[in-house]
Amino acid sequence: MQPQPAQSQKTGTAPFLEIRNVRKSFGGVQALKDVSVTLHAGQIYHLMGENGCGKSTLIKIISGAQPATSGQIFIDGVQTEGEVAGDLGAIGALRAGIETVYQDLSLLPNLSVAENVALTGQLVEADGSLARRLKLGALYETAAKALEQVHLPTDRAFLTRRIDTLPLATRQLVAIARAIAAEARLVIMDEPTTSLTRQEVNYLLSVVRKLLDKGVTVLFVTHKLDEVKSLGGHAIIMRDGQKVAERDVTTTNKAEIGHLMTGREISEARYRTEPKIGDTLLQVEGLSQGRAFKNLSFTVRKGEILGVTGLLDSGRNELALALSGVVPAERGTIRLDGRSVALRSPAEAIREGVGYVPEDRLTEGLFLEKSIQDNVTLPVLNRLRNFFGMISQRKARKLSEDQITDLQVVAPDVTVPVQSLSGGNQQRVLIGRWLTIEPRLLVLHGPTVGVDVGSKDTIFRIIQRLADDGMAVVIISDDLPELLQNCDRILVMRQGGIVADYAAEEVDEDGIYQTMAAGPATEAPANMDEEAAQ
Amino acid sequence: MTDMTLTNSRPGVFKRIWDLMGRRPELFTLALVILTVIGVAIANPDFLAVNNLFDILRASVVRGIFAMGVLAVLAAGGIDVSFTAIAAFVMYALTMLVTNVFPGMPIWVILPLAAAGGAAFGVVNGLLVHALRTPSLIVTIGTQYFIRSFLLTFIGTALFMNIPAAMDGFGKASLITWHGTNGVISTLPATVLVLVAAAFATWFILERTLMGRAIFAAGGNPGIAERLGFNLFYVRLFVFGWAGLLAGVAGIVHVASNRLANPFDLAGMELEIIAAVVLGGAKITGGSGTVVGTLLGVVLITLVSNVLVFIGIPSTLQLAIIGAFILLAGTIFALRNRA
Numbered sequence: 062m063q064p065q066p067a068q069s070q071k072t073g074t075a076p077f078l079e080i081r082n083v084r085k086s087f088g089g090v091q092a093l094k095d096v097s098v099t100l101h102a103g104q105i106y107h108l109m110g111e112n113g114c115g116k117s118t119l120i121k122i123i124s125g126a127q128p129a130t131s132g133q134i135f136i137d138g139v140q141t142e143g144e145v146a147g148d149l150g151a152i153g154a155l156r157a158g159i160e161t162v163y164q165d166l167s168l169l170p171n172l173s174v175a176e177n178v179a180l181t182g183q184l185v186e187a188d189g190s191l192a193r194r195l196k197l198g199a200l201y202e203t204a205a206k207a208l209e210q211v212h213l214p215t216d217r218a219f220l221t222r223r224i225d226t227l228p229l230a231t232r233q234l235v236a237i238a239r240a241i242a243a244e245a246r247l248v249i250m251d252e253p254t255t256s257l258t259r260q261e262v263n264y265l266l267s268v269v270r271k272l273l274d275k276g277v278t279v280l281f282v283t284h285k286l287d288e289v290k291s292l293g294g295h296a297i298i299m300r301d302g303q304k305v306a307e308r309d310v311t312t313t314n315k316a317e318i319g320h321l322m323t324g325r326e327i328s329e330a331r332y333r334t335e336p337k338i339g340d341t342l343l344q345v346e347g348l349s350q351g352r353a354f355k356n357l358s359f360t361v362r363k364g365e366i367l368g369v370t371g372l373l374d375s376g377r378n379e380l381a382l383a384l385s386g387v388v389p390a391e392r393g394t395i396r397l398d399g400r401s402v403a404l405r406s407p408a409e410a411i412r413e414g415v416g417y418v419p420e421d422r423l424t425e426g427l428f429l430e431k432s433i434q435d436n437v438t439l440p441v442l443n444r445l446r447n448f449f450g451m452i453s454q455r456k457a458r459k460l461s462e463d464q465i466t467d468l469q470v471v472a473p474d475v476t477v478p479v480q481s482l483s484g485g486n487q488q489r490v491l492i493g494r495w496l497t498i499e500p501r502l503l504v505l506h507g508p509t510v511g512v513d514v515g516s517k518d519t520i521f522r523i524i525q526r527l528a529d530d531g532m533a534v535v536i537i538s539d540d541l542p543e544l545l546q547n548c549d550r551i552l553v554m555r556q557g558g559i560v561a562d563y564a565a566e567e568v569d570e571d572g573i574y575q576t577m578a579a580g581p582a583t584e585a586p587a588n589m590d591e592e593a594a595q
Numbered sequence: 596m597t598d599m600t601l602t603n604s605r606p607g608v609f610k611r612i613w614d615l616m617g618r619r620p621e622l623f624t625l626a627l628v629i630l631t632v633i634g635v636a637i638a639n640p641d642f643l644a645v646n647n648l649f650d651i652l653r654a655s656v657v658r659g660i661f662a663m664g665v666l667a668v669l670a671a672g673g674i675d676v677s678f679t680a681i682a683a684f685v686m687y688a689l690t691m692l693v694t695n696v697f698p699g700m701p702i703w704v705i706l707p708l709a710a711a712g713g714a715a716f717g718v719v720n721g722l723l724v725h726a727l728r729t730p731s732l733i734v735t736i737g738t739q740y741f742i743r744s745f746l747l748t749f750i751g752t753a754l755f756m757n758i759p760a761a762m763d764g765f766g767k768a769s770l771i772t773w774h775g776t777n778g779v780i781s782t783l784p785a786t787v788l789v790l791v792a793a794a795f796a797t798w799f800i801l802e803r804t805l806m807g808r809a810i811f812a813a814g815g816n817p818g819i820a821e822r823l824g825f826n827l828f829y830v831r832l833f834v835f836g837w838a839g840l841l842a843g844v845a846g847i848v849h850v851a852s853n854r855l856a857n858p859f860d861l862a863g864m865e866l867e868i869i870a871a872v873v874l875g876g877a878k879i880t881g882g883s884g885t886v887v888g889t890l891l892g893v894v895l896i897t898l899v900s901n902v903l904v905f906i907g908i909p910s911t912l913q914l915a916i917i918g919a920f921i922l923l924a925g926t927i928f929a930l931r932n933r934a
Binding site: 172181197 | 802805806814815833
């Protein structure tokens with residue numbers, strides 16, 4: 062980053078970044094309602110809140126990825142001038158020294174390490190103009206210096222390596238090296254530790270402390286209270302699009318922060334009370350798929366709820382897709398009620414009575430502009446045919462009305478488009494759809510991602526009732542409290558294998574976390590092994 | 596997984612070649628070119644003669660110039676099928692203009708004019724793609740039909756048999772003249788220089804400028820590229836403008852080489868050019884591709900369509916062979932990405 066006039070005029074009293082009365086709405090939904098936040102140089106802040114509280118929207122505004130609907134942004138006490146008030150613009154934010162490490166890391170998969178680290182610097186230097194020569198020498202030099210600080214290799218072979226050939230933890234460090242290369246004054250990290258092993262997390266936290274020592278401001282977006290405690294600093298707590306509190310994390314206890322985030326006492330009571338477990342329904346043996354998972358064997362019984370968890374690259378997501386037939390497994394057998402079934406496509410899975418509620422309901426699950434009725438009746442249209450082979454509107458309406466009453470969906474009637482519903486209600490519509498096929502096995506993939514607390518409660522109750530009725534349920538999720546509250550057993554996956562099978566009552570969050578994160582100690586983040594080469 | 600670990604500890608020859616091909620897909624294209632040449636040479640040893648080499652280079656020029664533009668568009672994650680229509684329009688309209696109004700116009704004015712005309716059409720493509728937020732395939736199908744129809748309706752349909760002297764001279768100019776032992780005289784036309792210049796300029800832009808990096812960034816992941824501050828509007832304007840510019844130039848080279856301006860020419864060549872670029876290792880989904888690979892892809896397509904006649908394969912079968920090569924390359928490239 063170039064030294065800039067604003068910096069030299071700094072009075073010493075003006076905070077690095079101040080946002081005032083920022084509002085943001087998407088269509089009719091207010092994601093941010095009048096939020097004001099002040100960040101001082103060299104301090105660490107933790108932006109905390111539940112899913113959907115508006116923290117992602119806030120960081121998008123701070124990083125210039127989205128303009129605010131209204132409000133002001135001050136950098137070093139000077140109001141930014143964008144096309145719209147409160148719009149920094151991507152280049153403007155970079156120029157101000159604001160670097161964001163998103164959860165997806167914002168790395169360009171097909172470009173080299175050096176380019177990912179140092180290209181934006183040249184872009185800012187050129188003020189966004191693209192008609193400039195690429196300074197290759199400077200690119201490698203800047204990249205090497207930044208990579209050195211996160212202890213990644215700096216040789217030409219690593220610098221020219223494509224990002225998509227690197228393991229996830231290394232990519233994370235590359236993303237941080239980019240912030241370092243840009244001489245960032247504010248580094249925003251969006252849940253950076255979600256997919257890292259504990260060892261890698263500790264390493265990352267030491268890098269963060271180094272940044273703080275240099276006077277860089279760090280904004281950590283997280284919901285892991287332990288990490289927050291270990292770093293210290295201020296917690297900025299958000300709920301429902303509003304800032305509800307700011308606290309010094311060293312003097313505030315976890316329960317209070319939790320209470321502020323959720324607006325209620327966190328109940329960790331188990332929803333699972335008296336399981337009525339029957340015969341074995343699902344029997345998986347030696348299930349393998351490329352490098353995603355290998356040799357998985359487990360069983361689920363009727364009326365049983367099985368949780369599956371693991372880090373992002375543990376293979377849990379791929380297992381979900383294999384059970385639903387979306388991306389079939391390559392080897393191994395799946396038996397339902399003792400009979401071997403081939404789940405080669407979602408259609409076959411549905412025929413076998415496997416319902417799958419995908420993780421991303423917006424892009425994989427629901428037809429947002431279609432009505433509740435259309436969404437619910439989709440898998441059973443065959444059954445709704447009348448004498449003339451046409452779909453009976455009466456039957457379809459009856460079926461979908463039954464489902465929304467049953468699942469307590471809050472909606473005026475079944476003809477309203479699904480996009481007009483809240484996240485929790487959308488999720489219930491999606492579950493309702495799969496209940497219409499009367500599944501023997503229901504696979505729920507992240508059932509409460511982006512769902513508010515009240516809806517979570519309802520969804521958990523529905524899951525329990527389904528199991529009580531004898532359905533076998535598999536919940537694949539990284540939300541450990543959710544699994545602990547709902548499941549009978551929890552499988553922990555790591556690097557494509559099942560490493561533990563816990564009775565949910567006999568394990569706690571920390572125990573599971575240790576198991577899923579304990580990577581082989583010999584593997585350094587920058588490991589250049591062939592496994593990662595593709 | 597166990598056999599994978601074994602090969603990791605001591606990579607076999609096949610695995611090493613496979614890995615190398617993963618990093619440099621153009622090596623596969625090169626292998627296909629060499630195999631084709633060897634195949635043809637075994638069937639007919641006369642094939643390995645200088646005049647044949649020159650013929651193939653000559654026939655690669657127009658395709659090659661087109662392919663450089665298509666490479667830029669594909670790398671940025673777009674697709675362009677209007678470039679042949681742009682080329683046809685520019686070559687015909689410009690030939691008509693020079694013949695009727697400025698008969699003495701030298702080639703060093705004609706070529707830049709063609710480039711400017713082509714670029715103007717290309718920029719319109721870019722503007723439309725950006726403004727309509729529509730897949731570029733749809734946009735360029737639309738502009739292709741529009742340009743072609745406009746050309747045939749309002750400019751003309753009659754052939755120009757006597758092209759302007761400057762263009763005729765340009766087409767005849769020889770870079771190297773080779774006197775064969777049996778009295779055969781073969782020439783390498785100077786138009787090859789245009790391809791060399793286009794290839795070098797494309798290489799320079801893609802590999803040595805911020806625009807080039809922005810093109811690959813946009814092709815790799817447009818959302819992230821935008822978030823990082825790359826202006827995708829500039830990228831779209833540029834790649835379609837560049838494809839249009841090269842199409843205009845290719846049009847004039849085509850007229851000069853054939854000594855004929857036919858407004859119905861070039862139509863239908865789009866897929867063949869895109870196929871050549873993809874055979875050269877560029878992904879149809881964007882974010883990859885090299886100039887060298889693209890040139891090899893062009894040579895491969897030219898080889899198959901020009902020399903198979905040499906060994907008695909009827910021209911009607913050539914398409915099947917090109918098709919087989921595309922399927923083969925497509926499979927190999929897909930496997931390499933899936934591994």
